[in-house]
Amino acid sequence: MTQTTQETSFWHCQAHMPTVKRRQVVFDRGEGCYLWDTDGNRYLDVPASLWYANVGHGRAEIADAVAAQIRKLESYSSFGSYTTTPTLALAERLADLVPIDGAKIFLTSGGSDGIDVAAKLARRYWSAVGRPDKKAVVSRDLAYHGLHAFGTSITGLEFNREGLGRLIPETMTVPTHDTAALAALFEAEGSRIAAFFCEPVLGTGGVIPPAPGYLAEVQRLCRAHDVLFVVDEVITGFGRTGAMFATGLFGLEPDLIVMAKGITSGYLPLGAVAVSPRVAAPFWADDSPLLFRQGLTYAGHATACVAAHANLDILEREGLVDRVASLGRHLAAAVAPLADHPLVTDVRAGVGLLAGIQVRDAEVADKVARLCFDRGYVMRVITNATLQISPPFTVEEHEIDGIVTTIAEALDA
């Protein structure tokens, strides 16, 4: 913890600046699951930063690949017919990896960009096939889809809209896991609904796995009402659930999949949207006059794509996705006894290397997080006083046990 008398100029994300402006936690170095602050203190990275440090910190092979690409060609735009070799290769690799046959890949600079692309493409698709009234985008209470304008409009976390209102009209949320409410909405408004967005496991909303059968029923309703089914795999993609994609784990066939974070394990910013052949068709048919008017300067940035390749090589070579499946079982068993603690109101785990420990209130959660931090564990508190556990895929079982023991001791304290 760096404490100074001088106020920082850096405006932190999602931060209460009067609290943070003289008390910043400044990390300086990382290796595997561990981080060191500027005073040399070591911490275990329990949330893997923002759910993304999947292959762990300090991977020299990613650094080397990135440095080599920058020397060769840092990047070039992918506007019009231009692009670069690593960008093309990554699109092919992702098209093979995602559980959508014949997917086309639109690259972005991160998750919120991906959500914007998916939402715009959903609207544009329906106008292209002669149904321009289908504009509304539906999401769920507790959903988090990033904080660009679309993400801010469709989040089910109202506090992210404080003082803003809904930036984009024709967006709405339904209660989480309530298929009857979704069916009723589609019945009444289906002719003007373009897409339904959902995280397979709600992340920032509190690590909430899907109710049994929920996702399959949502998919059925989307098909029945001509609503595009968009799966936000920004957290779950690239192994977090113990499968390469949660879409595959739950047997889904979405129209669009949004990815980011684990695509590079955070070594460089990158995101992607996998587009099903049906949605791509109006823009890819040989005789089509249409183009999708979307483009980001850093979409498919060559060096970021190289980082993604090196990251995916590590995931594959070290068998990290299978490792997550087995570590996930260990994590679920390890956190289960915390449910008996009087300050714990819910323990959610069981899908990969993800767990949420919900405690009595935000004050308890903050105190527990601070005590854990003092004992060398970086913790993050998310919605509804929930402690987020989502360590790098290289974590060891004894380190998971250490996280749980430290939380238990902090709760007792």
Ligand SMILES: Cc1ncc(COP(=O)(O)O)c(C=O)c1O
């Ligand atoms: C499910 C989900 N979607 C989208 C986003 C936004 O991604 P980014 O912060 O890279 O813009 C996040 C970020 O945490 C996320 O968890």
